[in-house]
Amino acid sequence: MDLFQSLADWWNNLGVSFYRCFIQEQRYMWILKGVGTTLLISLIAVIIGLMIGLLIALCNLSKKKGLRLIGKVYTDVIRGTPSVTQLMIIYFVIFATVDLPKFFIAAIAFGINSGAYVAEIIRAGIMSIDKGQMEAGRSLGLSQGQTMKLIIIPQAVKNIFPALCNEFITLVKETAIVGYIGVEDIQKQSDFIKSATYLPYMPLIGVAVVYFILIKILIIGLGVVENSLRKSDRR
16 A cells, blocks of 8 residues: 555656646746757758868868878867867857857857768768779769769768768757757756756656657658668669
8 A cells, every 4th residue: 555655646746846847837848949959050060060071071082191181180189079178169269259149159069070970971981982983974074073073972972871860860969068058958948947946857857858759750750861862772
């Protein structure tokens, strides 16, 4: 009887905590606002990361030592330092006197960070394409740049798309540190809820569930896109 009573009390307390954290004063809207901020930062960051990654990948594949050196230094520095440290340096040092929204600075920081990893993904994808493809393009009268743009990269995209999707999903989770510079993402909103309710556990559990659902939706959506890209490969 005591066990059932304990379970009933625990369930009631859980319900009260849930109500206070998410229903009372419509605090669930704080979380939804955080979801929008997180997705916006991640989307901008992945676009910046793709542009930087492509340039650095081409530098790493270049025959010119200077370009290869630039690519290697960039990749080594970014991959060798913590993302939270990079975020702090970019916000408090590089953009300290620049009047830009905090979320945009955070997106730039994560885009720069992601660019180093995307560069390696793209480089591996390009190298996976048979060298005969470049020779075929050149024999058709295309320049090396045109061959890369029209023949090599489109084929490489199919090979690297799953890895790029994984990088985007990783970005969504890594942005949880943007609260260090005051950006009101999902994690930061949970901190506000904890401060308002003095309940430390329920906001954290709620955020974990929100991240899980968000990532699951992204995995399903990106999986659909990947399958559509693979249709042309099926016989």
